[in-house]
Amino acid sequence: MGARTADRASVALYTAHRLDDLANSLNQASGHLQAARGTSGELRTRHAARATAHLGHALDAGHDLAAHLKENYPAENAELAELTKAIGLAKAVSDDAKAATAAHLLESVLHDAAHAHRHARAMVAGGTAALSQFNLAHGVKHLQGATRHARKLGAHLRDNYPNEWGHLSGLPLAAALPRGY
Numbered sequence: 001m002g003a004r005t006a007d008r009a010s011v012a013l014y015t016a017h018r019l020d021d022l023a024n025s026l027n028q029a030s031g032h033l034q035a036a037r038g039t040s041g042e043l044r045t046r047h048a049a050r051a052t053a054h055l056g057h058a059l060d061a062g063h064d065l066a067a068h069l070k071e072n073y074p075a076e077n078a079e080l081a082e083l084t085k086a087i088g089l090a091k092a093v094s095d096d097a098k099a100a101t102a103a104h105l106l107e108s109v110l111h112d113a114a115h116a117h118r119h120a121r122a123m124v125a126g127g128t129a130a131l132s133q134f135n136l137a138h139g140v141k142h143l144q145g146a147t148r149h150a151r152k153l154g155a156h157l158r159d160n161y162p163n164e165w166g167h168l169s170g171l172p173l174a175a176a177l178p179r180g181y
Helices: 008-037 041-072 074-082 095-125 129-160 162-168 172-176
Strands: none
Touching: 008 041, 008 095, 008 129, 008 162, 008 172, 041 074, 041 095, 041 129, 074 095, 095 129, 129 162, 129 172
16 A cells, blocks of 8 residues: 555555454354354355355455554554553553554454464364364354454544544444443
């Protein structure tokens, strides 16, 4: 994007859309893994394959967002690289806390999404019914964590990044954001 030279409105818009892409892909994957719970055999494998594809898109969007942070948000990028502490969510008490929280949440989304992706791929690869059930259960757990953290990241943008929130507020993710942080 050459975002360092781009205007701040374009940077904010790109941030909001990457987070929305990430959350949408996580939601799609969640639907397929939930559907897989009530099935077995080839139908379960097909749902796992669709979940795998959506999780791949989620990871791509998350990595795009991380690269975007690196290029346009120096403080958040520094924290993403370090991740030495977790800061509670709310209106940030300082610029350092704001950056650390954004980095921590993005790393958490990517961590859980990557694990869910691996479990879904393992389901597609086959194996025993017990192994498929194990991968399904663990994939759902990681996907729930990724989705929860994506929503928290959206809430953090709402509370601390007014330009980005201006773009995100009209996207589907905004309706699912938690309140009361």
